[in-house]
Amino acid sequence: MTTTGDDHAAGRTGPFGPWWWPRRRSAVLDVGLALVSAAECAVEGIPFARDAGIPAAAGVVFGVLAGSVLLVRRQWPIAVVLVSIAITPAQMGFLMGIVGLYTLAASELPRRIIGALAGMSLVGTLIVTLVRVRQDMAHGDVAIGDWFVPFASITTSLGVTAPPVLLGLYVGARRRLMESLRERADSLERELQLLAERAEERAEWARNEERTRIAREMHDVVAHRVSLMVVHAAALQAVARKDPEKAVRNAALVGDMGRQALTELREMLGVLRSGEDVVGRRATVSVPLAAVGAAAAAAAAASRVAEEPADGFAEGLAEGPRLAELAELVGQSAAAGMVVDLSVEGEARSYAPQLEQTAYRVVQEALTNVHKHAAGAKAYVRLAHRVSEIAMQVENEPPPEVGSASSAGLPSGGNGLVGMKERVVALGGVFVSGPTDAGGFRVSAVIPASV
Structure with a gap:
């Protein structure tokens, strides 16, 4: 047709x-x-x-x-x-x-x-x-003269033929142009719809990543502090009547652990509240936009909202623990009754906050696992500063008595090793964990220093 x-x-x-x-x-x-x-x-x-x-x-x-x-x-x-x-x-x-x-x-x-x-x-x-x-x-x-014959013939033939042809060519070209513009508009609408869907997917992915990150931080903070509090509480119960002075010291340690845990939880909750304010502001700004501009702005705003909470959370956590506090961390485990040997190789230097926090959390979670699953076992913490990477290893000997972990009443959610691996892999590092030939357990991680 x-x-x-x-x-x-x-x-x-x-x-x-x-x-x-x-x-x-x-x-x-x-x-x-x-x-x-x-x-x-x-x-x-x-x-x-x-x-x-x-x-x-x-x-x-x-x-x-x-x-x-x-x-x-x-x-x-x-x-x-x-x-x-x-x-x-x-x-x-x-x-x-x-x-x-x-x-x-x-x-x-x-x-x-x-x-x-x-x-x-x-x-x-x-x-x-x-x-x-x-x-x-x-x-x-x-x-009339002979000149009139060709003049009348040419004028009549052109007058009958040229105007309808020219008008038809113009109308056809205009119609094709309108069809092209209509197709472009439809294509743009489909692209904007696809962009909005992808922005929503990115926002959902960012929210899932944020929830995972928050859960991991909460696990590291609460699990370690509370584990030490449980160990000290058990020791306090054991020596309360025999050695009142030691019981007083253990009670003070329990109080310090609880205050530190509350402080870290408040910091994380404060970051979460500020992230919610950012989301609310972005949602309010994008409401008045209309038509095609609204679709494009909504897609861009969704992408920004998906990224900013995570960035804000990461910036808030950048003020978290550093490698310089590793000795204090080991000292807390030693105060809870664990025999810990800390050794540091290479020249200590400053790293990116995210790298130092990840390295600290890996050692912290590994020591928490020793408290949970190998109570009374000796642990070895190794930290190596290399040219282009930083390596850490936490290894414990076999527990002196099977079932001692259960007697301490420390539950395990099974997410500690998974969280450590996710942290290290996210920074481009390598994480390995598993039992040793002697019956103990070893956790090793290597992270590039250029993060």
Whole structure:
């Protein structure tokens, strides 16, 4: 099916009308044009029949049939133009020729076909006009010089052919431009929708990562402090009557551990509250935007909201524990009754806060596991400062008595090793853990120093 500029005047592309017409209004227009063209050709068929020596009724019927071809101008514009060219010598089909050329030029046909048919129509009109004017001059109807014959022929043929062709080319080019803009708008809408979906996915992923990070920090802080508090409480219960002074010291240690745990929890909760404020501000800013700009801004805002809470949380935690506090950490475990051997290799230097915090948390969680699963066992903490990396290892000997961990009443959630590995791998490091040949357990981690 060949379409014209009239087919898309309302921006509709589907067949909503009868037969090949896209709309009912288009069908009504073509039927009206066909009736007018048939009436014109019928009237012009009478002198044609008289000149041809045939009955006038035959000329009228021929004219009606020829003029009715305009009804199929949208479906077969080439046929309409060819019929108009064919009946040009009979001086019929003036309206059909103009409308047919316009429809042909506005269609999606190749330009060479349009040019060829327009040229044929131009030549046909030129020849017929030339012959007609010469006949009129020979009969004495026109008394003008010989120059008038070519002038009238050329002017008439161009006037009948050029305007509808140029108008059709303009309408066709405009329709193609509108279709291109409409396709671009639809493509942009789909891209914005996809962008918004991806932004929502990134936001959901960021929220999940944030929840995992918070859970990991809460586990490291609470598990270690509370484990030490439980160990000291057990020791306090054992020596309360035998050695009151030692019981007092253990009670003071329990209090210190509790205060430290509360302080770290308050810091994390404060960071979380500030992150919620950032999310609220971003959500409020993106509300007034409208239309396409709103979709793009919403997608960008969702991406920023997905990133900023995590960044804010990381910045808040950047003030957390450092490697310089590792000796204090080991001392706390020693105060709880664990025999710990700390050794540091290489020259100590400052690292990125996230790296130092990760290294500290790995040692902290490893010592917590020793308290939980190997109470009374000796532990070895090794820290090595190398040129391009930092390595740490926590290894414990077999516990002196099986079941001592359970007697301390320390539950295990099974997330300690997983959290340590996630921390180290996130920084591009390597984490290995497992039992030793002697029956103990070893945790090793290597993190690049360029984090």
